[in-house]
Amino acid sequence: MELITDAHFWVGAAFIVFLAVLVLAGVHKFAWKALGDAGDKVRAQLDEANRLREEAQSLLARIQADREQSEKLAAEIMANAQDQATRMQAEAQVRLAEQIERRGQLAERRIATAEAQAAAQVKAAAGELAANLAEQVLSARLVGAKSDPLIDVAIGQLAGKLQ
Numbered sequence: 001m002e003l004i005t006d007a008h009f010w011v012g013a014a015f016i017v018f019l020a021v022l023v024l025a026g027v028h029k030f031a032w033k034a035l036g037d038a039g040d041k042v043r044a045q046l047d048e049a050n051r052l053r054e055e056a057q058s059l060l061a062r063i064q065a066d067r068e069q070s071e072k073l074a075a076e077i078m079a080n081a082q083d084q085a086t087r088m089q090a091e092a093q094v095r096l097a098e099q100i101e102r103r104g105q106l107a108e109r110r111i112a113t114a115e116a117q118a119a120a121q122v123k124a125a126a127g128e129l130a131a132n133l134a135e136q137v138l139s140a141r142l143v144g145a146k147s148d149p150l151i152d153v154a155i156g157q158l159a160g161k162l163q
Contacts, residue, residue: 131158 022028138155 134158 135155135158
């Protein structure tokens with residue numbers, strides 16, 4: 001009889017009765033259903049997280065591939081630009097050499113023309129000087145002699161013809 005007066009006994013008995021009432025009321029079904037629903041939600045969230053992770057990985061792979069392609073394209077553009085710059089430099093050097101050559105030839109032609117003009121001027125001056133001297137010599141010789149008007153005219157014309 002000691003059990004009937006013991007508080008622990010009554011607490012244990014009340015607990016067992018409480019559990020029996022819960023089982024009879026079907027609370028365990030609601031609890032299992034709530035736990036199952038919570039598990040389903042967690043499973044759905046995990047599935048969504050896995051799907052998002054896979055999308056992120058595929059997006060990352062695509063971005064890395066695009067970056068590699070862009071880097072290759074940039075390297076190709078730089079190589080083409082360097083080739084073009086080298087080609088343009090070579091063409092500029094060739095054009096400069098040709099221009100220098102043309103200007104040298106032009107200068108040589110101008111010098112040759114100037115030399116020819118100077119030689120012609122010297123020859124003309126020498127011819128004129130020779131004609132004047134010849135006229136003076138002939139005039140001096142003829143001054144003492146009897147002068148013939150036809151000879152004087154011929155000597156005057158001689159100076160004009162020698163020029």
